[in-house]
Amino acid sequence: MAEATWRDYVKNKPKKPKPLSGLRVLEVCTIVFGPSGPSWLAEMGAEAIKVEIPPLGDLERDLSCSGFRFKEQSPLFLHDNVNKYYLGLDLHKPEGQEIFCQLAAKADIIENNLRPGVMERFNVDYRKIEKINPGIIYLEKNGFGNWGPYAEENRPSNDGASQAFSGIAWMSTFPGQTPVKQMIYLSDMYGALLAEVAVLSALRHRDRTGKGQYIEISQTESIMRTMSWVWPYLDITGQNPPPAGNRDVSVCPADTFCCADGSLVSLAAAAPQEFAGLCAAMDRPELAHDQRFADHLTRLQEENATALLEIIAAWAAQQSPREIEALAREHGFAASRVRDAAQVMADQHIRQRGFMTQVDDAMYGTYLDHEFPVMMSATPPQKKWAARAVGFDNEFLMKNLLNKSEEELKALYETGALGKWADRPGRRPPPDWDGSSDLILSRDQTPAQAERGEK
C-alpha cells in the first residue's frame, strides 16, 4: 500500500542515506542556469564544491527582489545554492588552475556555464581534465552550445534571450498582444534540469564501463524540446500556432476563467467521465450529449471549443473559486484558483509532504524553501544547509582534500590563487554572523577559541 511505503517519510528523512552520496561535483557556475544543477545533485547527497573567483564570486549573489535581500543574501542565490562547499579559487592564476586540476582528479562530475573556450583558456577544459581523470563527467551549459554559427559569433545569452529565441515567449501570451516574459527564469531553470538528466545518464554509463564523457547543453535547445506539438504543427500546417492566452489548445475544456469575485480559476475536464462531471457540476448534463462536444477530438475543433469555453465562462462568472474547487472534487474534474504567493505559502499539503521544508541553518536561521521535488522512499533528498560566503570553506577543502600545509596555504593566498569574500552584501556572511559558526575548519582560531565559538 502506498500508505505503508510513505508513512513517516518526512520524519525519517534524516536517518536515511542519499542516492548520490560519495559523488564529488566541482562547479564553476554562475547566475541560476549554472548553480541550480549542482544544487540538485547536492540535495541528493553529492558533495558539491562551488568554485568562485574571489572576492566577488557568482554574480547571482547580486540579484535582489526589487531590493529585497534575505539577511543581505540574494533570495535567488539562497535558493539555487544549497548543501555546497564554497571555494574561492582564481582560475586566472596558474596556481589556481593547478589546484583545480588536483581537485578534478578526485571529482566525478564537473559543471560550468561559461562561454565556449573559457575553460580552455583557464587550462582546465575537458581534454586536459580527461587525461588526469578519464572517468570524469564534464558538463558545459550555455546559450548556443560549443559549436555552430551563434556559438562562434560569441553571442551572449541569458534566460530572457532564450525565451525570446526559442519561440516560447511568442506563444505565451494572448492573441495579438506583446509577449510577456515568464516571471521565472524558465530557460535557465529548465535547461539546468534537463542537463542533469544527461549527467545522470552518463553516470549510469560510467557505473557500467568506467568511462566518463563530455556533455554540452544549450538552454534554448532545452526549452525547444518541451514545445512538443508546436514543431510538427508548423511542419504539417506551415502556419505559426497562434498564441492562445490561458487556453490549453490540446485539451478541451482547459482554460482559466474569471469568477464572480474577479479572481481566476483554472479548470480542465477532458476525459469522458471528467467532462460529464463538469456538465453535471454546471447543472447542464445535456451538454455531455451535445453533438458538438461528443468526444475529445470533436470538442477540440476550434468552433466547438470556442462555444464550450463560452458556456463555461458564463457559468464560472456566477461562482466563487471555492465553489468551483469543491465541485471539481465532487465531480472528478480538475480545478484550482490561480494561487498567489500567500496562498502557496499557506498550503499545508506541501508543508506536510516536506516539499516546502524548513531549513535550519547556522548562518541564515530558519526559513522555508523547496525540497527537491522527487520524494525517494529509500534515499530521500534533503536540504541541509544554506548558502555560504565566497571562499568560506577554503581551509577545510584544502586540508581535507589536498592536505595542504600552512605554508602552502599561505602561499596560495599570497599569489591570490585562493581568496575570500569581498566586504559586500551577498558576498560576505550575513551581518549577524558571529565570526565562527559553521566554519568547519579555521586557520584563524585557536582550538580553545573554536570550542568557545569565538573568532
Next chain:
Amino acid sequence: MSADRPKWAEWADWVREKDDPRSAGPKLEALEGLVVLDLSSQSYAGAYCSSMLSEFGAEVIRVEPPQGDFLRTCTPYGLVHQGEGLNYLVEGRNKYHVTLDLNQPEGREVLQGLAAQADVLLETFPLGTMDAWGLGYEDLKKTNPGLIFASITAHGQFGPEADDPMPDYDNVAQAKSGIHYATGAMLPPEHDAGTCPWAVSTKASPWIAWCSAGTFMATGILAALHWRHRTGQGQALDVATTEAYMRLDNYTHIWFQGGGHVTERVGGLDNALWLYCFAPTSDGGVFLGGLRLEMWQAFCDMMGKWDEWGVGDWDSLSPFLNQEAQLKYFPEVAKFTSRHTSGELERMAVEYSRSGRLAPITTVIAPILSPQEAMLDPNWNERGIFTPTQDPVYGRVVAAQAQHKMTETPIRTKWVCRPVGYDNAFIYRKYMGYGPERLSRLRQDGVL
C-alpha cells in the same frame, strides 16, 4: 565564417567532431539494457519522462489500455497526423507499444510478469489505483526488490490532500504553482480587466508543468538507478506536478518571508534584474539584456540619452533595481524601440560593440521570434534540433530532438511513435514467450 573564426575554433571543431548528432547512430547508449514499463495514463508528464529514458536507449514498454491512452487525443485544435494527436506523435519516441486491460485479472497477471523483469515502472494513476489492482509498490517489490517504482500525480502519494483524486493537468498545476499568478501583462493605467482582458495572469505555453514533472522524475529515476547499482536496493519515487513546476521558481516564497510580499505581474519587466525586459518594436518585440551597469549605459547611449540623463556619472546599477525606477525608464525605452524594427536593434547592438563609446561592451538584444522563425533559424538546424525523423510508420515528422549533446552516449530519435498495440507480438514473445495462438486468445478475451 571561416575568415573570422574565434581563437577557440579548434576546440569547437573538436567538440563537433565528437558530439554532432549526425554521428550518434553507432555509438553506445547510456541506458541500454534498462527495461522501463510506462503505464502512464492521460499524462504528458509520464510520456515525457519515459521519452527522456528511451532517448538514452532504455527499452521503454508503453502499456496502454486496449483502446489506447487518452493522451493520444490531446492535440491542438483536434489536428491529427495519420490518426495520431501531435503531442503523442512526438512523444512515443523509441518506445514499444503494447496493450493490456488491467481491469481484468489476466491482464494484471501479465503485468506482474512484465514487472518482475523490469528495472523501472512508471505510473500516473490516481492514488490507490495500482494498490487496488494488487500492482502497488509493496506488492511488486516482493518479486522484484530492485524495482524502481515511479509515480507522477497531481498531489503526490501522501499528505493531507493525497486522496483527492483530482486528475493531473498541466494548466491546473500551473495555476497551483504560484508562477502563473505572477506572470502576465500589467494593467495599463486607467484600464480594467473589462477593457484589457489580456492583462491578467498568463500561463506558459505549451505543457511546461508536465515537462518539469517528467524531467524531475527522470533525474530521480536515474539517481535511484545509481543507488541500486551500489546496493541492489530499489525504491518508490513520488512526484507531484505542482511541486515540480514550483521548484523552478527562485524567489517568490523567500520574498514572501520577508514581510508577506506577494509577487505581482510585471509584464515584460523583471523583479530582480535591469536592464532585462521585453520591449515592443515596429515589427514585433525584442529582449533587452544588460546585467551590468555598463550594458545599461551602452543602451542609454544607443537611445541618445547619454548627456540628457548624465549617464556617464552613474556608478551603480542599484538605483535601477526597483519597480519604481523601471516604470520610470521603461516608457522611454519602449518609445525608442518602437521606432525601430527588431532587426535594426539587433544590428545596432552589434555595431555598438565595435564602435560605440563603451565598446566592446554592448547590450544583449534578441528578437522575440515566432516558433516558425525559430524553426527556420539555420543555427538550430545545423545543430540537429529540427532534423526531420523518417518514421517507419508515420513518415516525415519534425520533432525537437538532439538536445543532449554528448561525446560517448548521445541521445537519438529512432522512431517517433507507434500505433496502439503495435508491438504486442514482439514484446509478449520476448518477455512472456507468448506465441500467435496465445495472443489471439488474449485478444479475443479483450485482455490485449
